[in-house]
Amino acid sequence: DTAVSQTPKYLVTQMGNDKSIKCEQNLGHDTMYWYKQDSKKFLKIMFSYNNKELIINETVPNRFSPKSPDKAHLNLHINSLELGDSAVYFCASSSRSYEQYFGPGTRLTVT
Amino acid sequence: QKEVEQNSGPLSVPEGAIASLNCTYSDRVSQSFFWYRQYSGKSPELIMSIYSNGDKEDGRFTAQLNKASQYVSLLIRDSQPSDSATYLCAVNGYGQNFVFGPGTRLSVLP
Numbered sequence: 001d002t003a004v005s006q007t008p009k010y011l012v013t014q015m016g017n018d019k020s021i022k023c024e025q026n027l028g029h030d031t032m033y034w035y036k037q038d039s040k041k042f043l044k045i046m047f048s049y050n051n052k053e054l055i056i057n058e059t060v061p062n063r064f065s066p067k068s069p070d071k072a073h074l075n076l077h078i079n080s081l082e083l084g085d086s087a088v089y090f091c092a093s094s095s096r097s098y099e100q101y102f103g104p105g106t107r108l109t110v111t
Numbered sequence: 112q113k114e115v116e117q118n119s120g121p122l123s124v125p126e127g128a129i130a131s132l133n134c135t136y137s138d139r140v141s142q143s144f145f146w147y148r149q150y151s152g153k154s155p156e157l158i159m160s161i162y163s164n165g166d167k168e169d170g171r172f173t174a175q176l177n178k179a180s181q182y183v184s185l186l187i188r189d190s191q192p193s194d195s196a197t198y199l200c201a202v203n204g205y206g207q208n209f210v211f212g213p214g215t216r217l218s219v220l221p
Contacts (some may be wrong), residue, residue, distance in 0.1 A: 043211075056207055056208055094207070098160075105153075105154050
């Protein structure tokens with residue numbers, strides 16, 4: 001069974017569109033995260049959710065919004081997509097030890 | 112601005128040798144330290160976590176932490192070609208505020 005799963009794996013869309021990426025974890029973890037990894041492979045945290053409350057909101061545009069319907073899910077909504085949003089987006093989850101387990105990633109390409 | 116620095120590499124070592132990967136961090140209140148391995152096109156995979164000064168061993172991997180020097184390292188003994196990947200150092204302060212380093216690319220030559 002996959003511990004952290006994301007859908008879709010690939011997402012190709014045009015500028016200005018709105019898209020969502022879904023994430024689910026079956027590890028029973030309390031905290032989930034979204035990361036962006038750009039073309040230079042730099043991994044940067046975007047959001048963190050603990051028990052359905054936003055803990056960290058890094059300096060990301062407000063076009064990005066996390067939505068957590070329950071502890072096992074953290075979805076990422078992106079409005080008015082821009083070329084610079086093209087990247088790989090990783091979902092992760094962690095227990096209280098802060099050891100994070102990552103999903104397989106979603107490669108977003110904005111044309 | 113909290114920073115985590117690593118040599119980008121590539122670090123090349125022959126098969127069977129010890130690979131030494133280094134990481135420094137700027138935030139003195141950092142509490143938790145992690146090493147992740149990322150193969151090309153794949154997601155980061157947790158290798159080691161370390162929370163207190165000293166060494167922590169797990170199989171061929173040893174993590175070393177020195178909070179006074181703000182330094183954490185990862186040693187890989189008996190390096191194998193399958194160890195060739197990018198190694199990411201991650202640092203966590205209070206709460207869920209993780210900062211990742213840029214990664215060191217390791218190449219183990221057969």
